[in-house]
Amino acid sequence: MAESSTTSDTSEPNPAAKTVLVTGATGYIGGRLVPRLLAEGHTVRVLVRSPDKIEAVPWRDRVEVVRGSLDDAQALKAALRGVDLLYYLVHSMAAGSGFEAKEKSMAELAAQTAGEAGARRIVYLGGLHPGNTGLSTHMRSREAVGRTFLAGPVDAVVFQAGVVIGSGSASFEMIRNLSETLPVMPAPSWVRNKIEAIAVRDVLHYLVRAAVLTEPLNRSFDIGSRDVLTYAGMMNEYAAEAGLPHRLILALPVPAPRLAGLWVALVTPIPLSMALPLVQSLQHDAVSAEHDIDQYIPPPDGGLTGYRTAVALALGKERDGQVETTWANAGADADPLPSDPDWAGHTVFVDERTFHGDVAPSHVWTVIEGIGGRNGWYSLPLAWQVRGWLDKLTGGAGLLRGRRHPGNLAPGEVVDWWRVERIDRGTLLRLRAEMRAPGRAWLELSVEPDGTGSRYRQRAIFFPKGLSGRLYWLGVLPFHSLIFPAMSRNIIAAARKIADLQDRSQKADSRKDGGFH
CATH class of the missing domain: 3.40.50.720 (NAD(P)-binding Rossmann-like Domain)
Known part of the structure; x- marks a missing residue:
């Protein structure tokens, strides 16, 4: 039906x-x-x-x-x-x-x-x-x-x-x-x-x-x-x-x-x-x-x-x-993130991580575009859940909104407490935070070829609002140091699993074709 x-x-x-x-x-x-x-x-x-x-x-x-x-x-x-x-x-x-x-x-x-x-x-x-x-x-x-x-x-x-x-x-x-x-x-x-x-x-x-x-x-x-x-x-x-x-x-x-x-x-x-x-x-x-x-x-x-x-x-x-x-x-429009984080005299805090992997960029992108919802955030689920509940208690979106489709995203769509602000399919996903925070926040996930493998980059960007915004950033930095490195490693590990499954599937198909002939 x-x-x-x-x-x-x-x-x-x-x-x-x-x-x-x-x-x-x-x-x-x-x-x-x-x-x-x-x-x-x-x-x-x-x-x-x-x-x-x-x-x-x-x-x-x-x-x-x-x-x-x-x-x-x-x-x-x-x-x-x-x-x-x-x-x-x-x-x-x-x-x-x-x-x-x-x-x-x-x-x-x-x-x-x-x-x-x-x-x-x-x-x-x-x-x-x-x-x-x-x-x-x-x-x-x-x-x-x-x-x-x-x-x-x-x-x-x-x-x-x-x-x-x-x-x-x-x-x-x-x-x-x-x-x-x-x-x-x-x-x-x-x-x-x-x-x-x-x-x-x-x-x-x-x-x-x-x-x-x-x-x-x-x-x-x-x-x-x-x-x-x-x-x-x-x-x-x-x-x-x-x-x-x-x-x-x-x-x-x-x-x-x-x-x-x-x-x-x-x-x-x-x-x-x-x-x-x-x-x-x-x-x-x-x-x-x-x-x-x-x-x-x-x-x-x-x-x-x-x-x-x-x-x-x-x-x-x-x-x-x-x-x-x-x-x-429905109904929410994103304020665009300037391509240069040092835009217009803003105080901007950036936490950037890179990770080199021996897996094709296309497999890393599959993980990036499927992030959130039932797939989670690839690091310390309890920490994300606690932050989500704190956000809910203060009237924010929390982590329960999920996403419309398990594998595909489009501009303007929701991913838990984020909203897709920009997607260059195959290379970059930019998410704007809709959590309660004293400032504006984005998360960028991108991948590009690196020799025979790929280079994964992850940027957390924060425009603080007043002193409370600066103190907030200092308060979350210790959690970033735990969550974000693990997130990078686990995204590459998940991409490697996708590549391995695809490789095994191709080999199985090849054996079937060989047996038939």
Whole structure:
């Protein structure tokens, strides 16, 4: 089974094809929607702040890219020129004063500009929520954005979805990690709330079909699996699908959203800044109040995907290394590292190590590009784990985010608490740290030919912020002296194992060929 279906390209042109603009194409849903729209024959344009983030995606050469953001009126005007349909798939997980006003202001600008450009429809993906009740800040903001589009000059289809289940989704990671962490789990009272999840493949089905709706339509639609569980029930259904014993979940008579958000941040890959709004959105039931979407868009072939099936599909995708997009890769733009570390008068600390090996650079590169996640960091795992937990306790990313694919990386992707800032495949990988630290940090791993072998180089680069940054660097130097030399040696040793396995495989193939002849 496929987690989400993509319609194949056909030689016949699609008479209903549209020119569409996708915002949020670097996000979890947007990154999956674009190739499906292309497969349906639509002409796709994307608005992104950092085009480098989509350089490595398979569909890059088939879309038009406009650089800009949703609060940039000129970029938005250029992006919407000649567009039939706008997909608005952006929602910040930021917080702080002015957050809701900014979200609403961007939606108003998008609606106004779409109207001026002659667009016929806006499609927005919001959150499923009960009516006539107090909502969390982020859910309230999503509702306000939806209302802004419905009141605007362009017809809008506002989908309201609950928990999205799919490989790499934040909701799935939260359920998975909570379910796997403790067999007995004291939990806030909201674990008894009723939740209607939806598989990512079904979300994409509705989004794609919205492009070819022919009648004028300006309204919201609740979408879901029709499979209603409590949040505790979702965790136990996950446990059953994953082959785990039944989880005993003790619902305490307090909601405790902030405490629960902190707990989620500690035991899952999700940082505190995202865990809090996710938990706050679970304070109320999230069940479809109507199923009117069936009158306009039929369910997918085979019907809607039940929760248990969605979990099975997500787990299968991860086992096969076929995760298309992840929550962790969405929405963050990297500040570029200057090629010269002594740039612009910065105080720069560098810890550089080199190691010469008798193995081909290509094998060393295989190890470099596969670093992190389940493969780890090739030195003192306990030390990395302790630093990861300290980072989690201070609200950072920690080491639990993993990576999208076990062997391939692209700019902008997450690797544990790092983000890929630059990758020159075969030679250099530059990672920007997203851990909590008093300064900015990078890790560079590179390899080049050296005679019949290779020269591996490893650089830790730190731009300290104030006195605390300088003291921090002095404090971590003793750990660097233990971790980094071992890391260099072990990366070369791992590359040598790859070379040996390949050599043995080639010899075995040669013997088979010789025996056959």
